[in-house]
Each structure stands twice: as structure tokens, then as C-alpha cells.
Amino acid sequence: MTHPSLLTEDLTIRFGGHVAVDAVSCAFNPGELTVIVGPNGAGKTTFFNMISGQLMPSAGRVMKDGIDMTRFPASKRARHGIGRAFQLTNLFPQLSVLENIRLAVQAQAGEGARFFRPVGRFTELTARAERYLEATKLQAVAHQPASALPHGDQRKLEVALLMAMEPDIYMFDEPTAGMSLDHAPDVLDLIAEIKHDKSKTVLLVEHKMDVVRALADRIIVLHNGRLVADGAPDEVMSSQIVRDVYLGTAPATEDASA
Numbered sequence: 001m002t003h004p005s006l007l008t009e010d011l012t013i014r015f016g017g018h019v020a021v022d023a024v025s026c027a028f029n030p031g032e033l034t035v036i037v038g039p040n041g042a043g044k045t046t047f048f049n050m051i052s053g054q055l056m057p058s059a060g061r062v063m064k065d066g067i068d069m070t071r072f073p074a075s076k077r078a079r080h081g082i083g084r085a086f087q088l089t090n091l092f093p094q095l096s097v098l099e100n101i102r103l104a105v106q107a108q109a110g111e112g113a114r115f116f117r118p119v120g121r122f123t124e125l126t127a128r129a130e131r132y133l134e135a136t137k138l139q140a141v142a143h144q145p146a147s148a149l150p151h152g153d154q155r156k157l158e159v160a161l162l163m164a165m166e167p168d169i170y171m172f173d174e175p176t177a178g179m180s181l182d183h184a185p186d187v188l189d190l191i192a193e194i195k196h197d198k199s200k201t202v203l204l205v206e207h208k209m210d211v212v213r214a215l216a217d218r219i220i221v222l223h224n225g226r227l228v229a230d231g232a233p234d235e236v237m238s239s240q241i242v243r244d245v246y247l248g249t250a251p252a253t254e255d256a257s258a
């Protein structure tokens with residue numbers, strides 16, 4: 001039996017009088033890709049922000065592998081293996097794609113940006129960076145400055161930087177947003193590959209139902225900050241509560257059941 005690697009316990013945040021995420025308790029398991037869906041303003045991104053550490057909850061806890069992460073800043077959570085794809089905030093725009101990936105590999109290896117290191121070590125880190133370059137199909141643009149990449153390749157680079165951190169929790173917030181149709185499958189294939197590694201836990205916020213169908217092992221539904229459904233994709237998508245949520249007829253305080 002697999003043990004959940006990530007748990008939220010009664011996770012709650014209030015902005016003034018507004019409860020944006022309301023006592024959400026959920027366990028996420030290795031080898032499982034969970035998609036978080038819900039209408040606009042349901043609390044999906046806020047829930048994500050509390051897991052990755054961009055926001056501190058008003059109440060409740062975030063646990064990973066038995067460790068309470070609730071008060072850890074995002075950087076410390078990342079060192080504990082909670083990895084979130086961001087739109088190129090960690091990027092050095094003037095450096096090449098490969099150099100950016102190599103810096104992420106170095107950071108993961110705890111080597112910072114040291115310039116002097118044994119040649120063998122340098123070669124090993126470069127080989128690792130090249131593996132991520134290949135995995136994300138960015139070889140053709142390896143030596144281009146990161147800032148010159150078209151949007152689709154930038155999203156792939158985000159995934160490469162995330163993979164280089166070797167997290168065990170992968171978090172993606174609308175990974176194909178703003179992407180042309182010809183680039184989206186590459187990124188979705190990458191996420192599918194990550195989820196095939198049974199030691200990885202993947203969380204995805206997504207609006208596009210074709211993406212949800214292609215990737216989800218499990219779906220959770222947020223509505224007005226509350227978890228209102230949790231289960232297998234077919235079961236959740238055909239449930240009355242989900243139809244109500246999307247048609248706008250759900251009561252605000254519906255219980256969590258698929």
C-alpha cells in the first residue's frame with residue numbers, strides 16, 4: 001500500500017472576511033496525478049499557493065512525508081521536494097537554455113554557482129543537464145538565450161528546470177495556458193512521463209477538459225473554497241455535484257462526496 005506523500009489538513013485561508021479555501025483535507029499519493037478543477041474563483045490557485053508556500057494559511061496544516069511544512073517558506077519546501085513550475089521566474093534570460101538547466105542541476109546538487117570544481121564533477125552535472133534537455137526535447141535550442149525562446153519552448157524549459165530540481169511532488173498550474181495547439185502535446189507528454197514514475201506525486205490545476213481527461217488519475221473539485229468532490233475521473237465528472245457546480249446551481253456548503 002502506498003502512503004500519501006502530501007497531506008493537507010483543514011487547510012484554510014481568509015482574505016478579510018472572505019474564506020477563499022475552507023478546511024480542505026486531502027491526501028496525495030505517489031504514482032498518482034490529481035487534477036484540481038472548479039469554476040473561476042473556486043480557490044484552486046490559492047490552495048496551490050498554500051501547498052507550495054507562496055501563501056501562509058490562516059489555519060490547518062501542510063504535511064509532507066510526516067514533516068509539518070506549514071510555516072516553511074517556499075524555498076525550504078522546494079528543498080524538501082515540493083516542486084512547482086513557475087513561468088520562468090528562476091531564469092537567467094541572457095544565458096542559454098542549456099546553461100539555465102545546468103544552473104538548476106547545480107543548485108539541486110547543492111553546488112550553487114561555484115565556478116571552480118573538479119572537471120569530472122562539471123562533466124557529470126553537464127551530462128545531467130543534457131538529459132533534461134533531451135527529455136524536454138529542447139536540444140535544437142540548447143544554445144539560444146532563454147529570453148529568445150518562443151512561448152511553447154519557454155513552457156518546456158519551465159518543466160526542464162523543475163525536473164532538474166528532482167522534486168517528488170510536481171505541481172503544475174495550467175501548464176498549457178497560452179500555448180499553441182502544436183506545442184501543447186509536448187508538455188502534456190512530459191507530464192504523462194513524470195506521472196509514470198511511480199515515486200512521483202503530481203498535482204495539476206486545469207480548466208481544459210481534454211487535458212483533464214488525458215492525464216487525470218483522480219479529480220478533486222473545489223467550489224467556494226470547499227472540497228466538494230474527490231474520486232476517479234469518470235465518477236467525479238458524471239456526479240450531480242459537479243454538474244451543479246458548473247451550472248452554478250450548487251449550494252455553497254455542499255459536503256465532500258463524489
Ligand SMILES: Nc1ncnc2c1ncn2[C@@H]1O[C@H](COP(=O)(O)OP(=O)(O)OP(=O)(O)O)[C@@H](O)[C@H]1O
Pocket residue numbers: 015020038039040041042043044045046047
Ligand atoms: N491575495 C488575495 N487577496 C484577496 N482575495 C484573494 C487573494 N487571492 C485570491 N483571492 C480570492 O480568493 C478566491 C479564490 O481565488 P483563486 O485565484 O484561488 O481561484 P481559482 O479557482 O484559482 O480561480 P481561476 O480558475 O479563475 O484561476 C477568489 O474569490 C479570489 O478573488
